[in-house]
Amino acid sequence: MTNDYGIRAGVRTITALVQDRPGVLARIAGMFRRRGFNIASLAVGRSESPGLSRMTFVVEGPQNIVALVAAQLDRLVEVVQVTDITDKNLVWRELALIKVRTTPETRSEIIELVGIFRVNVVDVAAESLTVEITGGQSKIDSLVKLLDEYGVQEVMRTGRVATLRGSLVTGGSDGEFEVGSIGMTDESGSGLGPVGDSGSV
Amino acid sequence: MSTKTGGQIVCESLIREGVDVVFGLPGGAILPLYGTLSEYPQLRHILVRHEQGAAHAADGYSRASGRVGVAFATSGPGATNLITGLATAMMDSVPVVAITGQVGRAGIGTDAFQETDITGATLPITKHNYLVMRASEIASTIKEAFHIASTGRPGPVLVDIPRDVFQESAEYVYPESLDLPGYRPPGAAAESEIAAAVEVINSAERPVILAGHGVIISRAYRELRELAEKAQIPVVTTLLGISCFPEDHVLSVGFPGMHGMAYASLALDHADALIAIGSRFDDRIVGDASRFSRGSRKVHIDIDPAEFNKNVRVDVTVMGDVRQVLDQLNPLVKRATHEEWVRHIEHLKAEHPSLRIPETDRLLGQQVIRSLSEVTKGRSVVVTGVGQHQMWAAQHYRFTRANSWLSSGGLGTMGYEVPAAMGAQVARPGELVWSVCGDGGFQMTMSELATVAENRLPVKYAILNNNHLGMITQWQDLFYNHDHQADAYTANPDFVKLAEAFGIKGLRVREQEEVVPAILAANNHPGPVVVDFVIDRVDHVYPMIPSGQSVEELIEEPL
């Protein structure tokens, strides 16, 4: 995979435990920006330990650099623990709220359709209906696509939360998430191509 | 426990951290702190002429002493003037603590007079920073700031304190312990990593050490030398590693890269094992990574794991403090002679006389440095700016004392030379400090000559005056078809008169035979001296590996 500048791109999934202090997110976001990482998704919430938040990032960037994202995060003083779970056996979920346009004719059809996805209808209004879905990216994507036939008005996604599996089962995915599609492939070699030469004097 | 004002707590805390000198310049937001200084005569405050000077002086003080350098500045423009100095310290891993005044708490976020979000502005150029919103948090913050600045991979830390927090009272106790759950600098390395490194070193036939700034930061001179001598491993240093290994040692092979010695670059190229110690494979050394030292297995010893496999893919990484790692490594390294390889290096040195100075009647920068090196027997502290004079100083001064080279390697900050030398002289009062300056860089920060004069700091400034931004001229010659734009200084001041205007002794040298007498005169003068070495033409610095290329494209001598 290469990006617009022809630089080999990589994607990592990272979880981090960070001190819950003002400015922490700005520090992390600033570091990502400076190193040329793009945050594909970000989820933040309180963790099981008081004073600490847990963040889950999906980060894209030049491959040689993005491989260092965990080390770069760990340099930040307020980041207590970082795990790069990209190549690990993990479970991940994302939640989405999808508001779709309805007419008296389509309403029941939509309710039937979303039933197949085992999702909850959380709001019903005269001209719209909102459903809540939890799952992997492809599951959410396909529901959004299906509902778009009726006119999707709004999609709110939380971004991915992930954790390592506690079981002994090996193998990468939960069936909804292809590790290979998002995992970084390691292309070893003695060099990483031209170092970003600054060309400066 | 006692009640003190925030300003007093700052001073008390600094004293607890062993600070005895601060470089700064006041302004409204930090005046309450200055208002307490008279109670603390043990804190010497050196009033600079520009806050950039304070940051560079704190940096020079720190590099020269191994202690944390401290700078004070006011909010807004005072704080933003520190930025170049903080970025310089960040790139070169120098522990500096900057304390800035901020507008009062009620004014924060309102675009109040002289308000700048300096913690926001310095996020990418500090190791960490703080905005302290309560006087009761000052002591613990300063303790953390010093700890973070000086441990692990060091770097600058900024502490921003609103004006009214300096005035607020709080109970003062200096905390005994730190609460930094996310900050655990590595110490010794894992046994498995050591074992892997030992395997590479012991099985090598053509090993070479690339010793960087980390060796100096960790004060691992003795340990490095032990490793090199035990296994007879030639030592190449990086630009910032200069003076971590005596250059009169038989195993010393100079520095590689863009303007390094050809034989140093070739040694890296011919090696079958490269042991990088406290260096970060900067692009000025590596050039084209796909062609860098292709035949070697690489061991990378560093305290910062974010440097591993960043620019160059390595075979073994060893995370830890350089000195502790070498202590672990050295007993396991086999004695060896590597006779053939050492002979090969000797041969490279003979074949590639990278330090040959052209024969001419004209005064050359290279000669000035060579003479300075001879007269001072390689024992002066040398501070430089950025450009040709810097490269000549790195090439032609033969450093024989540990930690005697101060230069802005990472950021390449012109103007570093004047204030950093001032800081170095404060750190090492009895020693000879020579600042090798470009006429360009000198003019960026020469206002600090007033500070030098006021504090009677006997720094010797050698301006290699080519009336040009010489390195720019060189690049335009080589890469822009001799199209000279904005490289000439056609109305330079008379630097001798300028020095005299500051009350500083000024000397001018135009001829080769005047060089040594001028250096001697400067050395013998008890106060500061400015020597204007007039070089009437821009010469080029060689060898040169054009940026992004490899040793194959090395230009050894003038084309």
Ligand SMILES: Cc1ncc(C[n+]2csc(CCOP(=O)(O)OP(=O)(O)O)c2C)c(N)n1
């Ligand atoms: C603050 C800053 N601005 C611009 C540059 C780009 N630059 C690198 S070397 C150089 C010329 C330096 O001229 P001088 O200080 O006279 O030294 P010389 O090369 O002539 O020895 C310039 C402009 C820089 N490194 N730093």
